[in-house]
Amino acid sequence: MMTSTVISIKNLYKKYKLYSSRTDQLKEALLPFQKTCHKEFFALKDISLNIARGRTLGIIGKNGSGKSTLLQLICSILKPTSGSVSVTGKISALLELGGGFNLDMTGRENIMWMGLLMGIPSNDLKKKMPEIEEFSELGEFIDQPVKKYSTGMFLRLGFATAINVDPDILVIDEALSVGDAKFQHKCYQKFKYFQEQGKTILLVTHDSNLILKHCDQAILLDSGNLLEIGKPADVVNRYLDFLEGRHISQLPNTQDKKVISAGKADTENKEELKLKNFLSAPFQEDICHQRNGYNKNEYHQHSGKGKIFNYFLTSEDKEDISTIISGQTLNIYLKIFFFEPVSIPHFGFTIKTTEGIVVYGYNTSFSHTRFAPAKESEVWVFKFSQKLNLHQGDYFIDLGVDEGTGFDSIQSLDRRCSIIHLSVLEDKNFDGIVDLDTAFEKIEHGN
Amino acid sequence: MIKQFHIHKNMIYLMALKTIQMQYAGTAGGGLWFILNRLSLVLVYWFVFSVGLKFTPGENVPFILMFLCGWIPWMTFADSLSSTSESIINNQYLVKKTTFPTDILPLVHLLSNLIAHGFMLIILLLILIFNKFPFSIYNFQFLYYLFALSIFCIGLGWFFSALNTLHKDIGQGLRVILNIWFWLTPIVWTKGMIPEKYLIFIQLNPMYYIIEGYKYSFIYHIPFWQDIFLMCYFWIVCLATLLGGAYLFEKLRWDFPEVL
Numbered sequence: 001m002m003t004s005t006v007i008s009i010k011n012l013y014k015k016y017k018l019y020s021s022r023t024d025q026l027k028e029a030l031l032p033f034q035k036t037c038h039k040e041f042f043a044l045k046d047i048s049l050n051i052a053r054g055r056t057l058g059i060i061g062k063n064g065s066g067k068s069t070l071l072q073l074i075c076s077i078l079k080p081t082s083g084s085v086s087v088t089g090k091i092s093a094l095l096e097l098g099g100g101f102n103l104d105m106t107g108r109e110n111i112m113w114m115g116l117l118m119g120i121p122s123n124d125l126k127k128k129m130p131e132i133e134e135f136s137e138l139g140e141f142i143d144q145p146v147k148k149y150s151t152g153m154f155l156r157l158g159f160a161t162a163i164n165v166d167p168d169i170l171v172i173d174e175a176l177s178v179g180d181a182k183f184q185h186k187c188y189q190k191f192k193y194f195q196e197q198g199k200t201i202l203l204v205t206h207d208s209n210l211i212l213k214h215c216d217q218a219i220l221l222d223s224g225n226l227l228e229i230g231k232p233a234d235v236v237n238r239y240l241d242f243l244e245g246r247h248i249s250q251l252p253n254t255q256d257k258k259v260i261s262a263g264k265a266d267t268e269n270k271e272e273l274k275l276k277n278f279l280s281a282p283f284q285e286d287i288c289h290q291r292n293g294y295n296k297n298e299y300h301q302h303s304g305k306g307k308i309f310n311y312f313l314t315s316e317d318k319e320d321i322s323t324i325i326s327g328q329t330l331n332i333y334l335k336i337f338f339f340e341p342v343s344i345p346h347f348g349f350t351i352k353t354t355e356g357i358v359v360y361g362y363n364t365s366f367s368h369t370r371f372a373p374a375k376e377s378e379v380w381v382f383k384f385s386q387k388l389n390l391h392q393g394d395y396f397i398d399l400g401v402d403e404g405t406g407f408d409s410i411q412s413l414d415r416r417c418s419i420i421h422l423s424v425l426e427d428k429n430f431d432g433i434v435d436l437d438t439a440f441e442k443i444e445h446g447n
Numbered sequence: 448m449i450k451q452f453h454i455h456k457n458m459i460y461l462m463a464l465k466t467i468q469m470q471y472a473g474t475a476g477g478g479l480w481f482i483l484n485r486l487s488l489v490l491v492y493w494f495v496f497s498v499g500l501k502f503t504p505g506e507n508v509p510f511i512l513m514f515l516c517g518w519i520p521w522m523t524f525a526d527s528l529s530s531t532s533e534s535i536i537n538n539q540y541l542v543k544k545t546t547f548p549t550d551i552l553p554l555v556h557l558l559s560n561l562i563a564h565g566f567m568l569i570i571l572l573l574i575l576i577f578n579k580f581p582f583s584i585y586n587f588q589f590l591y592y593l594f595a596l597s598i599f600c601i602g603l604g605w606f607f608s609a610l611n612t613l614h615k616d617i618g619q620g621l622r623v624i625l626n627i628w629f630w631l632t633p634i635v636w637t638k639g640m641i642p643e644k645y646l647i648f649i650q651l652n653p654m655y656y657i658i659e660g661y662k663y664s665f666i667y668h669i670p671f672w673q674d675i676f677l678m679c680y681f682w683i684v685c686l687a688t689l690l691g692g693a694y695l696f697e698k699l700r701w702d703f704p705e706v707l
Contacts (some may be wrong), residue, residue, distance in 0.1 A: 003467040015704060025706065072704065076546055079701040093545070100545040104469050116458040117545050 005088075006169060006200050007074060008049040012083035014044040014069055014224075043069040045224040047083070051217075056191070058211035058232055060239050061221035067204045070221070071095060071171055071324045074202070089168025089200075092118060094158050096173060103147040107138055107157050110146055136160035137183070155179050163190050165439050169200045177207065188214060201320070207393050208236040212426060233425060237323055238342040240423050241292070274319050275333075280313045283337045283379050288419060293322030295396065299417040306342060306374070306401050306413040310335040313420065318428050323423040326392060326435070330422075332384040336401050338374040342413065344404030347382045352396045352418070359390065359433055365402065365410050389435035390424045397422055451548050459551050463558035466530075485567060489515065496635065503571045508666055509578060512571070516661040517634030519567045520596055524654065525625050527553070527560040531604035532611040532618050539707040549700060550693075553604025557597055564593075575665060585668040592660035592671070599653060605692030609699045613706055633658055653688075656681040 017038040021027040024038065044066045051057055059067050072078045073085050075093045100117065101110050111132055115125035133142055136156040141149065146157065155178050163170065176187055191214055194201055203215060211218050211232045218235035220228040222242070228235050271339030286309045288294055293313060312333040315324045324330055332349055362384070364371075374380060397420035402410040428435065452459065489511070496502040497510045523553070534552040541547035566588075611618040632654045641649055649655055656677055661671040 022706075023612045026617075028609075076541065077704050090683075095544045100541060100547075101669070102465070102540070105465060109465075113461065114545075116455075116461065117541075117547060119454075122457060435600075 004053050005050045006053045007049070007088075007202075008084075008086045009047055009074075010084050012044055012047040012070075012073065012085060012396075013042065013081045014066075014073060014078065015081040016041045016043055029176055042224050044073070047226050049219065049226065049229065051200060051202075054195065055160075055217050056195055056201040056215045058215035058218035058235070058236065059202065059204045059221065060206070060208065060211060060218065062243070064223070065221040066224045067221055068095070068173060071173055071202065071204060075171060085254075087169065090118065090166075091169045091171060092162045092165050093171040094162045094173065095171070101146050101154070101158070104145055106145055107136070107142040107149070108133075110157065111161050115165060118165055120165055125165075132160045132164045135164065135186075147418075148310055151178050152180060152183070156183060159187055163187075163194070166375075167199070169202065170194060171202045173204045174206070176210075177205075182231065190363055206237060208423070211236055212392065216350065219315030236425070240323055275312060278310065278333065278335070281310070281335075283309060283377075288416070291420075292320050293420050293422055294402040295418050295421040298419040300419075301412065301415040301417070303411075303413050304429065305340045305403070306336055306338045306345070308334055308336055308399055308414050308416055310400060311399060311420070313422070322421065323425055324388060325426050326388060326390055326424050326428070329385055329387045332386065332397070332399070334380075334382045334384075334399055334401070336374075336380045336414070338376060338378050338380070341376050342374040342403045345380070345413075346402040346404055346410055347384075347401045348402065349384055350398040350400075351390075351422075352398070353433060354394050354396065357433070359395065360386075361398075362386075363400070363402065363410070364406055365408070368407075370404075388424060389437065390435050391430065391435070392424050392426060395422045395424060396420065452554055453626040455548055455551050458548075459555050459558065459626065462551075462555045466555065467562055481563070482566070485563060486570075489518070489567075489570070492518070492635070509574075512574060512578065512580075512666060513637055513662065514635065515567070515571045515574065517632065517658040519564060519571065520592070520657050520661055521629065521632060521634055521654065522567070523533050523557075523560050523564045524600055524657075525629070526563070527557045527600055528603055528607065529618075529625065530556045530560075531623060532602075532607040532621055535608050536615075536707065537613040540603055540671055543704045543707055545617050549608075549703065550605065550696060552608060553601045556604070559601050563666070571665065580666070583668045585664055585670065588664040588671055589661055595681065595685065596657050598689055599657070602685065602689035602692040605696035606688070609692075609696045612703055613699065628652075628654065650677060651690060652679075653681055653684045 017025075018041050019028075019038045029037070047070065056299065061067050069078065071093070072095070073080055074087060075085070075091055075095070076085070077095075100114060104112060105113060110128070111129065112122060115122065136142065136159075138153060138156055142155060142157075145308075146154070147231060149157070155176070159176070159179075162172075176184055179187065191201060203210065215232045218230065218232040219226060220235050220239050221241070227242075227443075228238050259372055286307070288308070288310055289296065291311060291313070312319075313321050313324075314331045314333075315321050315328045334347060336345075336347075338345075346363055346365040346369075348361065348365075350361035351359045353359060396418040398415065398417045399419055400415045401413045403413055405411050430438075493511045496514070502510055504689075529590060531553045534556060535542060535549055538547070538552070593700055607617060607621055611621070631649070631652055633649070638646060638649065638655075638659070656674075659674075660671060663671065663673070
């Protein structure tokens with residue numbers, strides 16, 4: 001029983017009809033032999049998926065990739081155009097903040113209402129009411145009409161109801177991010193409890209870390225196609241690559257197959273040669289944008305004396321990366337072209353959080369290292385190696401070249417702020433940004 | 448669909464109750480407004496037709512009695528039909544985000560209008576007693592006609608709520624239809640005022656059957672099986688409406704979450 005399938009989706013297609021006017025739609029509904037006057041739009045194309053009991057499935061994808069449509073089909077709010085969705089067990093869904101609430105009813109009435117919608121006898125619900133009330137932490141607001149609620153209160157009421165009606169399958173769509181940290185923590189603890197109970201959870205989110213943290217399986221959707229299904233880390237990696245705009249082959253389609261496989265072999269060859277190529281390539285115009293993890297919203301500040309025209313990131317086992325696993329060593333290669341002679345070149349980098357907090361920055365001038373002067377038209381390659389004991393999340397890296405102008409003073413030649421977007425994945429449990437590697441032991445003491 | 452009504456009876460009851468509460472929520476008068484609203488309308492009609500125009504329907508029955516017998520079922524019909532036609536649009540939060548059984552909505556709005564129905568019937572009974580009409584077992588016959596009215600209402604409710612969701616002009620059109628329909632139905636006038644040769648056309652109106660039925664029950668004390676031909680006609684139209692409405696609703700219901 002433990003491995004049985006609770007949600008089974010076969011060759012699911014969902015087509016939306018796009019009418020140019022409401023009148024056209026009415027005509028089509030009323031006149032059976034009218035020729036069709038709509039355009040078709042496929043929100044989901046040939047999705048097949050089995051979800052086993054007890055799984056926590058993460059669903060990621062860009063906006064408009066069909067995530068919400070998939071959930072609505074699973075909850076049988078929408079009807080498949082073709083294919084089938086079969087669900088065993090009771091679904092409790094939190095599809096949108098306040099979705100399903102009657103604004104004029106009080107919180108308490110809405111709880112009863114949601115219970116009725118899910119077919120729970122009102123006596124059972126009355127028994128559960130104190131539990132829901134307590135979980136939601138709404139206090140006396142529970143007896144106020146929900147139209148007076150704040151966004152966070154909506155979430156609290158919705159989530160408290162959704163999880164306390166004893167569902168077999170819990171479906172959450174993007175909702176949890178508006179809760180405060182404490183409430184979110186509470187929700188995720190409840191997730192753990194659900195997982196232990198062998199219940200199935202579907203989680204739709206843009207936050208890849210949530211998928212890594214809570215899910216044991218994930219799928220990636222793009223424009224209605226199921227691109228990948230597998231371990232959260234793999235799927236998230238692919239999603240991040242995808243967001244960075246790296247080319248991803250479409251679903252295998254008999255016609256394109258040859259082209260895709262040929263393309264693939266090509267990229268594999270490139271992969272091997274990449275670092276070599278990078279190191280040996282002569283100066284050309286700025287090609288940083290060809291790198292993975294390049295952030296096109298960088299802030300570029302240059303003097304004209306020298307220029308960082310390419311960079312390269314490697315981890316312990318991969319090249320040209322945009323993600324790294326926490327605790328691994330990151331190698332940053334810089335390629336600099338000097339337009340004019342520079343007597344004392346210095347190199348530096350800074351790692352910042354997405355909020356702009358500097359986690360760590362280093363400049364070779366800090367250690368008073370003196371490299372040989374750079375001559376005109378020289379290309380230098382510089383390498384930093386940095387062990388990244390960072391908490392999982394997204395970081396930006398600045399790169400810079402400076403000229404020493406005396407003891408302890410430097411002048412900037414080229415600064416590329418936030419040029420690299422790096423995602424750090426999977427870490428040990430700790431609070432904060434940096435793992436300071438705590439040691440602990442129990443000191444024995446007598447009575 | 449009838450099964451749905453049974454499964455979701457708690458939900459129907461709660462929703463109907465809430466619909467009534469919502470109408471007057473936030474006012475200090477509350478239910479008082481509800482009573483004043485109905486009474487004022489009755490008084491205006493009574494004053495204009497009975498006192499002002501010296502309008503007497505004949506047969507020694509006061510105008511107000513004739514009027515109420517027609518007006519009470521008509522208001523229930525018109526109010527629940529127009530609120531049902533808006534109901535799916537007004538409840539889109541349920542349609543799009545939950546698995547809400549939208550087919551119960553006509554019944555919800557019918558039930559919420561039955562409170563007014565009951566209240567007006569009490570006023571009718573008071574006026575009957577005031578006019579020294581004898582109590583009769585035929586009075587209870589109105590339950591049969593109310594049932595007939597409900598079935599008709601639900602069928603049309605499915606029909607109009609489904610279409611109005613796809614196209615809002617349908618709801619506006621319905622209002623126009625109801626305005627004309629009101630005057631085609633023997634509410635303000637009586638069938639005695641119609642020349643014999645036109646009566647057959649007037650009887651094509653299913654609401655004619657209902658409203659004459661209320662008059663049979665409260666004024667004439669005629670049993671409902673008296674008019675067997677009209678009864679058959681009504682039930683054929685009514686069941687056709689019910690099945691047609693159910694068919695159309697079932698066909699269009701999966702479009703609701705997409706168009707809203």
